[in-house]
Every structure is written in structure tokens, then in C-alpha cells.
Amino acid sequence: MTTKISRRDFLFEVSAAAALVSGAAGTALLPTIAQAQTPTVRVTHFGGPYQILDQAVGKPFEAAGLGRVEYIASLTPATMGQLQASKSNPPFDVVMVSRPAGVRAGRAGLVEKIDISKIPNLAEVEPGALSPEGFGIPFVLDTIEIMYNTKMVSSPITSWLDLWRPELKGKIALPSTSVVFAPDFVALIARSLGGDEKDPKAVDEAFKKIMELKSHVRTFTTNPEQASALMERGEIAASPQFGVRISSVIKNNPDVARSFPTEGVAARPYDLAIPAETPAKELAYEYINFVIGKQAQENLMRDLWATTVNRNVVVPDDLKDKVVTDFSKLIFWDDIYMASVERDWRTRWERNVQSG
Structure with a gap:
């Protein structure tokens, strides 16, 4: 049975609690009691540069009187595992996931x-960024680009196929199957070879080409942070990497550059999804609506150098060379198709590329 407490009774209980402890200790108790009464939404993010979400979104959300945000670092595979293990009692209220994973999670219930009627700010979102299946709402667009050390290459990298340069032998990192963008890399190479990711023959050619790259690979990274750390230490010359994470490396390393290959860069919409059984559903919708609003989007662009989804955001001149502002330069995969082939491609990657 739920017990309702009136505002007067609540204030009485706070005063009584404070009276139990005198001096400074009693004063310190008040914020703790008040904080316990503030509604809290539990939200995952990918860690690393996304730690800034607390300042860019969480603190403004709380300042607006909407509630507190408790952030938990969790990559997509771990988040999916926890949702499956705790379907009836999810440990999160909003999850940040890659879109193919969000599609699978939605189809699995x-x-x-x-419910788009609960997200009025959705009217400001770039239509091309939206998921066709509607299981999540994008809050930023990441990209798959190439990061490289300008001191370790003879000329700027401008093509995905530049990774096959002889000078890069033993000096690149590729993702292992635990990194979500391994399938993106396959599709990008298929396109770079003049094919299409939906053509099985083109995919076969892409895998064959990638297998030729194995002699160039210093290591297969198990997470994006590892690739960034290797680049920062000068242990690799080039690597496919998320654009937001490249930005984080560049901020502290003047020798590191980013390449937007001429064949195009893959757009990675990061969707915010709501676990089906969360008890904080209304607050979860409040959070998603807030994070796609103009204020939060401007904060994310400034702090993450991420491509925003709110089309009312104006990119300042000093950021125009740091974020993708032209959606025509982005490759948006058919998410339903990519979700359908992801498991097979990961198996092939592990067997034919990563092993041996």
C-alpha cells in the first residue's frame, strides 16, 4: 500500500530530523533528506568523453526543476546484456545504444x-536522423572516421583505402568484434571498392580486402578507449574511430588529425531508448525531450564536438571544421538491414579477420 505524505507532514519530518542533530551536523542532514525526495532518472552513456553529459545535460536538467540525473557508464553490449537479464526490473530508465542494437531491443520487447506525443521537441529534430522503427530518439550523431598521427604518415589520409599504404604496416589498430562499429567498417570498405553493403558479393570482396590488411594491424582493440590511448601514446599511426572520440584525442594532441574520407563517413545515430518496464517512464520522457532541446544540443556540440540533431542549433565558426554540419556527407545505413546482418558479419570478422 502506498502512503501519501502531505507537504506539511513532510516539512515537519524534515524539521524533526534536523533537530536530532545540533550545529553543523544538523544542517548537513537537510540536503540529504531533500535530495532523497527529488525524482531521479537513471541514464547510461558510453563513458570516456561522454562523462561531460553530467555538466552539459544533467546539471541543466536539474536546474530546470525537472529532476536529478544519475549517469552510469555502459557500452551497448553490456547495456543489452543487463536489459535481457533484468527485463522486469531494469537497472536503467533511459539507455544510450547504437541504433541496430536499439532495433533488436525493441523487437525483443x-x-x-x-510515444512521440510526449516529446514536443521532436519537431526540431532533423528528420533524416530518426529511426524508422521508432524504438529510440537520437540525441547526437557520431561518425566513423579515421584518426591518424600526422608525424607518422607521409601525406594526409583521404581515403579508407589509404589504410593499406605500405608505410602503415604494423602501425594501425582495427576493432575487435566487441567494438560496435566493426560492421560499419565492412560496409565502408564495400562502398570504397565500388560495391554496396547490401550486395553479398560486394561484402565478400570487402572481407577479402580487409583480410589483406591483417599484416598492417598492430592490435585489435577491445573498446574505443583503447584505440584512443594507443594513438595518444604514439603506438599506432592510424585507426578507424568514432568522431567524438577523435575530437577528445585532438584536443590534447596537436599531432593527431581526423580524416573524412572521400568515399564518405558513416553516421552513427546514438538513440535514447526507454526500457519497457521502467517505473520512471514519465521522467524518462522528460529527459529525452530535454536532451534534444536547443540548449542541451548546443552544450553537446560545444563540449563533445558532436553533430547535433536539433536543426535550430547554429554552429559557431570556430567549430565548423570540427563537426559534420552537412548531412549530405553522411552515410546513413539501412538500420533494419544492418541489424539483420550484424551477427553474421561479426562472426565472419572474428573468424576471418581477427583470428589467425
Whole structure:
């Protein structure tokens, strides 16, 4: 049975609690009691540069009187595992996931189909960024680009196929199957060879080409942070990497540059999804609506150098060479198709590329 407490009774209980402890200790108790009464939404993010979400979104959300945000670092595979293990009692209220994973989670009943009537700021979102299946709402667009050390290459990298340069032998990192963008890399190489990711023959050619790259690979990274650390230490010359993480490396390393290959860069919409059984559903919708609003989007662009989804955001001149502002330069995969082939491609990657 739920017990309702009136505002007068609540204030009485706070005063009584404070009276139990005198001096400074009593004063320190007040914020703790008040904080316990503030509604809290539990939100995952990918760690690393995304730690800034607390300042860019969490603190403004709380300042607006909407509630507190408790952030938990969790990459997509770990988040999916926890949702599957705790479907009836999810440990999160909003999850940040890559789109193919969000599609699978929605089809499995782990996250709910978004009720767009509860997200008024959705009217400001770039239509091309939206998921066709509606299991999540994008809050930033990451990209798959190439980061490289300008001191370790003879000329700027401008093509995905530049990774096959003889000078890079033993000096690149590729993702292992635990990194979500391994399938993106396959699709990008298929396109770079003049094919299409939906053509099985083109995919076969892409895998054959990638297998030729194995002699160039210093290591297969198990997470994006590892690739960034190797680049920062000068242990690799080049690597496919998320654009947001490249930005984080560049900020502290003047020798590191980013390449937007001429064949195009893959857009990675990061969706916010709501676990189907969360008890904080209304607050979860409040959070998603807030994070796609103009204020939060401007904060994310400034702090993450991420491509925003709110089309009312104006990119300042000093950031125009740091974020992708032209959506025509982005490759948006058919998410339903990519979700359908992801498991097979990961198996092939592990067997034919990563092993041996």
C-alpha cells in the first residue's frame, strides 16, 4: 500500500530530523533528506568523453526543476546484456545504444516504442536522423572516421583505402568484434571498392580486402578507449574511430588529425531508448525531450564536438571544421538491414579477420 505524505507532514519530518542533530551536523542532514525526495532518472552513456553529459545535460536538467540525473557508464553490449537479464526490473530508465542494437531491443520487447506525443521537441529534430522503427530518439550523431598521427604518415589520409599504404604496416589498430562499429567498417570498405553493403558479393570482396590488411594491424582493440590511448601514446599511426572520440584525442594532441574520407563517413545515430518496464517512464520522457532541446544540443556540440540533431542549433565558426554540419556527407545505413546482418558479419570478422 502506498502512503501519501502531505507537504506539511513532510516539512515537519524534515524539521524533526534536523533537530536530532545540533550545529553543523544538523544542517548537513537537510540536503540529504531533500535530495532523497527529488525524482531521479537513471541514464547510461558510453563513458570516456561522454562523462561531460553530467555538466552539459544533467546539471541543466536539474536546474530546470525537472529532476536529478544519475549517469552510469555502459557500452551497448553490456547495456543489452543487463536489459535481457533484468527485463522486469531494469537497472536503467533511459539507455544510450547504437541504433541496430536499439532495433533488436525493441523487437525483443526490452524497450518500448516511443510515444512521440510526449516529446514536443521532436519537431526540431532533423528528420533524416530518426529511426524508422521508432524504438529510440537520437540525441547526437557520431561518425566513423579515421584518426591518424600526422608525424607518422607521409601525406594526409583521404581515403579508407589509404589504410593499406605500405608505410602503415604494423602501425594501425582495427576493432575487435566487441567494438560496435566493426560492421560499419565492412560496409565502408564495400562502398570504397565500388560495391554496396547490401550486395553479398560486394561484402565478400570487402572481407577479402580487409583480410589483406591483417599484416598492417598492430592490435585489435577491445573498446574505443583503447584505440584512443594507443594513438595518444604514439603506438599506432592510424585507426578507424568514432568522431567524438577523435575530437577528445585532438584536443590534447596537436599531432593527431581526423580524416573524412572521400568515399564518405558513416553516421552513427546514438538513440535514447526507454526500457519497457521502467517505473520512471514519465521522467524518462522528460529527459529525452530535454536532451534534444536547443540548449542541451548546443552544450553537446560545444563540449563533445558532436553533430547535433536539433536543426535550430547554429554552429559557431570556430567549430565548423570540427563537426559534420552537412548531412549530405553522411552515410546513413539501412538500420533494419544492418541489424539483420550484424551477427553474421561479426562472426565472419572474428573468424576471418581477427583470428589467425
